Amino acid sequence: MRLLGIDDLAACQRLAEDREWGPEDRKWRFLFSVGDVYAVDDENGELAGTVVSAPYGKDVAAISMVLVAKRFERRGLGGRLMRYVMENAGTASLCLTATEYGRPLYERLGFRSVGKCTTYTGVSDGPSRRGVSVPVRTEDMVGVHELDTEVFGADRSRVVEGLPAFCETLRVVRDEGGVVGYGGAWWNDGRAVVGPVIARDDETALALVDEVVPEGPIRLDIDHRHPELVAWAEAHGLRPAFTTTIMEYGAPVANDPSRRYLPVAQALG
Structure with missing residues (x-):
């Protein structure tokens, strides 16, 4: 697990596109400015997965951009990324917005549903x-x-x-x-x-x-x-x-x- 910098933006966007997400340049740049972007590399030095933690003091951290390359899905990497930020956020609470695809993972990790967003x-x-x-x-x-x-x-x-x-x-x-x-x-x-x-x-x-x-x-x-x-x-x-x-x-x-x-x-x- 390593902490990324803005120079890694293009690699993050390649990973997002691998998962059929948009490049979202403006959002990624803002996330880099307000949060901590972590990643795991594969054996070739390409990003295998990312996760962003944006801590708000000691109260709550917002977790997002939990992305795993298609070639590594269903191998536990998403859980590893999540456990890392959960253990290192340093806040009393965590929050996130889950897709239907990701929600089962977060439930297994102990997250609870508090609402819906359309x-x-x-x-x-x-x-x-x-x-x-x-x-x-x-x-x-x-x-x-x-x-x-x-x-x-x-x-x-x-x-x-x-x-x-x-x-x-x-x-x-x-x-x-x-x-x-x-x-x-x-x-x-x-x-x-x-x-x-x-x-x-x-x-x-x-x-x-x-x-x-x-x-x-x-x-x-x-x-x-x-x-x-x-x-x-x-x-x-x-x-x-x-x-x-x-x-x-x-x-x-x-x-x-x-x-x-x-x-x-x-x-x-």
Whole structure:
């Protein structure tokens, strides 16, 4: 097992394509900037498997990109990768989003299901209203960080600090007390991912979605605990693409799903 650096990006993308995933250049670069990317090499020096651990202080680490080359599948390598990050994360909890293919492995390792998420895709006409939110300013980032920590249940400093550069659009809603919601969208392999969206209530969250969504192909990863977002997606012509399972390990994550509307990416919790 070795820790990778950004120079290993192309090798990670070759492995992803071996598993029929997209190159996801923007997402991989962000993961390298906020998390630890581990891998196992084969006898020829090519990547046999990867896993990413993004620790948020000592509270929780988000696990993602558990990839095993086709030539090594069903030989226990996925379990080895997972056990390594589980033993070395140094956090009270772990979280991940599991496909149906990967879920049995995580269940055997002791992860428990805490929810479902359905990915909706389609084509957007662009922002449908303006005026509730405003573009984020440097001085807003303290409030964004405080709100994110309160709602997510852990300090995601590196993720939050990276959002202004990572997101194509990042907007906030303020009241007299400060930031009460923030939302963004970023491009991934020719499709805009709408998220993160964290807000005090449904009205604020939906306004943010309306105002950050770009024109063109879009994707929303919607937690089943937010039917108002499902209704928004269906009203805008989006259709379900696939469903994943939200899973945790260790101490329950002290987050507030009622105010976590859309993730930055499923890979980051």
